Amino acid sequence: MAAAIRYAMRHVGQTATNPSVATLIVRDDGEGPRIVGRGVTAIGGRPHAEPVALAEAGALAEGATAYVTLEPCAHHGRTPPCGEALVAAGIARVVSAAADPDPRVDGKGHAILEAAGLAVTRRLMAGEAAETVSGYLNRHREKRPEVTLKLALSADGKLGSKGRGQVKITGPIANAQTHLARTRHDAILVGAGTVLADNPRLDCRLPGLAGRSPTRVVLDPRLRTTAEMAIVRTARETPTLIATFADADPHRRAALAAAGVGYVACEADPRTGRIALPELLEDLAARGMSSVLVEGGAETAAAFLDENLVDRLVLLRGEADIGDDGIASPIDVAAARRRFRLIREYRFGGDHSFEFARREA
Numbered sequence: 001m002a003a004a005i006r007y008a009m010r011h012v013g014q015t016a017t018n019p020s021v022a023t024l025i026v027r028d029d030g031e032g033p034r035i036v037g038r039g040v041t042a043i044g045g046r047p048h049a050e051p052v053a054l055a056e057a058g059a060l061a062e063g064a065t066a067y068v069t070l071e072p073c074a075h076h077g078r079t080p081p082c083g084e085a086l087v088a089a090g091i092a093r094v095v096s097a098a099a100d101p102d103p104r105v106d107g108k109g110h111a112i113l114e115a116a117g118l119a120v121t122r123r124l125m126a127g128e129a130a131e132t133v134s135g136y137l138n139r140h141r142e143k144r145p146e147v148t149l150k151l152a153l154s155a156d157g158k159l160g161s162k163g164r165g166q167v168k169i170t171g172p173i174a175n176a177q178t179h180l181a182r183t184r185h186d187a188i189l190v191g192a193g194t195v196l197a198d199n200p201r202l203d204c205r206l207p208g209l210a211g212r213s214p215t216r217v218v219l220d221p222r223l224r225t226t227a228e229m230a231i232v233r234t235a236r237e238t239p240t241l242i243a244t245f246a247d248a249d250p251h252r253r254a255a256l257a258a259a260g261v262g263y264v265a266c267e268a269d270p271r272t273g274r275i276a277l278p279e280l281l282e283d284l285a286a287r288g289m290s291s292v293l294v295e296g297g298a299e300t301a302a303a304f305l306d307e308n309l310v311d312r313l314v315l316l317r318g319e320a321d322i323g324d325d326g327i328a329s330p331i332d333v334a335a336a337r338r339r340f341r342l343i344r345e346y347r348f349g350g351d352h353s354f355e356f357a358r359r360e361a
């Protein structure tokens with residue numbers, strides 16, 4: 001199952017409304033267990049992992065064990081449900097990890113298998129597998145994408161320096177990790193302040209993974225983003241959405257739309273007059289997005305934290321100070337430890353990475 005979970009990671013963020021799931025078909029003909037079929041949900045979400053693994057196994061699936069990282073689906077789409085495909089291939093035993101909260105599946109996948117006489121072992125490494133589909137699970141539970149806030153902090157807790165544009169805070173290893181994290185999300189979101197100050201590209205530039213850049217979303221109620229900005233110039237290669245109010249300047253809107261930029265019409269938060277974030281997240285979920293990586297800046301990060309919308313927090317802390325004129329981060333490692341649960345800690349060259357998750361209610 002550990003190998004299946006690692007395999008499932010391969011397409012996280014690339015499978016649209018479907019979770020990235022893996023299946024390994026394993027058989028033991030007396031010389032120890034052997035993997036005879038592998039499948040991971042295809043990019044775009046179809047086909048599912050099970051039929052891909054069964055096709056590779058062919059006749060060797062007969063009497064074998066299938067390890068699946070999520071309960072096999074039970075509903076008829078254009079193809080028969082994966083539960084039925086496992087039965088038809090002669091699989092003898094299914095070991096599953098995470099449970100699927102989709103009401104069309106939720107226990108029904110296992111029921112198909114058991115009714116056909118297959119042995120079923122549930123919830124092996126369920127917690128680890130749930131991590132790989134956490135966005136999908138969150139979208140079903142909360143009706144919004146899972147939000148990861150990622151911030152790079154200088155040693156003195158600053159995010160940047162006013163008027164200096166993008167300030168180098170972390171080194172190449174940490175930066176590559178950020179690019180990898182981008183590929184695993186459906187969207188990257190920033191505030192207009194960051195687009196104006198840094199003119200970032202917000203894509204994945206790792207060799208071989210350039211095609212995996214997620215949709216970029218900018219909170220820009222006054223449409224300050226212009227056609228010269230990098231995210232607009234590349235909007236035809238990497239989808240770009242501007243979250244703005246319905247009454248935003250129609251001329252600017254038309255100019256950006258002509259460059260390939262899309263829009264999400266937002267409501268105003270009656271308290272602050274700013275873009276209402278819970279409703280925006282609901283709209284992104286309705287577009288099939290399960291995970292959003294919020295990459296700042298300071299005001300945007302503070303707004304997500306204040307609204308208690310941060311499910312995961314990644315703090316990358318560099319070695320150098322920025323100084324007193326720096327932009328203070330709304331959260332530092334000490335405050336994060338109090339509010340969130342530390343789940344991983346890494347060292348990337350001279351930088352430290354801290355990954356936190358929401359504390360269970």
Ligand SMILES: NC(=O)c1ccc[n+]([C@@H]2O[C@H](COP(=O)([O-])OP(=O)(O)OC[C@H]3O[C@@H](n4cnc5c(N)ncnc54)[C@H](OP(=O)(O)O)[C@@H]3O)[C@@H](O)[C@H]2O)c1
Nearest residue numbers: 151152159160191192193194219275296297298299300303
């Ligand atoms: N170290 C890091 O990880 C990191 C990451 C990103 C950026 N930065 C740095 O942060 C600085 C920019 O930060 P910033 O605070 O000025 O900009 P920001 O958070 O990127 O953008 C703030 C703007 O977003 C718009 N907005 C719309 N709805 C909002 C809402 N609900 N909550 C918050 N903002 C909303 C507002 O635009 P309107 O004012 O037009 O209404 C607001 O002014 C730059 O110096 C950049 O280099 C650092």
